[in-house]
Amino acid sequence: MVKSKLLYEILSNPIRIKIIELLFENGSLSFTELKNELKISTGSLYYHLSVLSEFVEQDPKRKYFLNEEGKKLYKFIKEQKK
Numbered sequence: 001m002v003k004s005k006l007l008y009e010i011l012s013n014p015i016r017i018k019i020i021e022l023l024f025e026n027g028s029l030s031f032t033e034l035k036n037e038l039k040i041s042t043g044s045l046y047y048h049l050s051v052l053s054e055f056v057e058q059d060p061k062r063k064y065f066l067n068e069e070g071k072k073l074y075k076f077i078k079e080q081k082k
Contacts (some may be wrong), residue, residue: 024074028063
């Protein structure tokens with residue numbers, strides 16, 4: 001599914017986990033909605049979204065959502081929390 005280094009990079013950061021969870025739970029969110037929910041800087045959010053670029057995409061309205069790999073990653077994260 002995911003290269004182990006990238007997976008470790010994602011799972012070792014609570015902000016990236018929270019982004020995956022927020023997008024799964026809400027379907028899609030704008031950059032501003034994510035930024036306000038996470039209470040992080042613009043630059044920080046851009047960085048985390050770039051790390052998650054294999055899992056997160058934007059729709060025509062520029063809202064972020066999980067692609068199929070992102071949904072698999074969400075399920076993997078939930079399994080690890082059990």
